[in-house]
Amino acid sequence: MDGGWSETMDATEETQRICDQVKGPVEKQTGKNYRVYTAVKYRMQIVAGENLIIKVHVGGADYIHLSVFQELPCNGGKTVLSGVEQHQTKDSPLVPFTN
Template identity: 55%
Template structure:
């Protein structure tokens, strides 16, 4: 695990990460204008600050993947920061909104 303020290495998605993705799927659908049939977290990175930033690689069907940028506040509230369409092999890198 990375120290405070540093991005972690890329890790396999956990049940907790999938739950966060499930919670945020309606916001992702709204932001992208797409209702994804599949929405499976594959890999993720996080950064611990006051709260946590996440970048999550999500499989959305066929050959398609997206990277989802999220922020979880100290009180547990998660907000969507951005979505990028990516490939299976694209590295998880921080990206702006």
């Protein structure tokens, strides 16, 4: 449904591709270089493009949440990092955020 957030879903190859596109900005924002960087879960919101919240495993018991916006192809199709929440766990709920 347009405007509402989806349920939490298992990450797909496409989710991982999106994560890989914003890895540089994520590492710059957090000041860390991630050896492990695996998309695990995600939620999406359809707007004039897609908002995504993605849970990423970054090693051991550490996870981060990414807020990402994907433009529609007709608007350029860019993938933009909107925010990062550090110090998350495997069980932390994916909730919308900006920072």
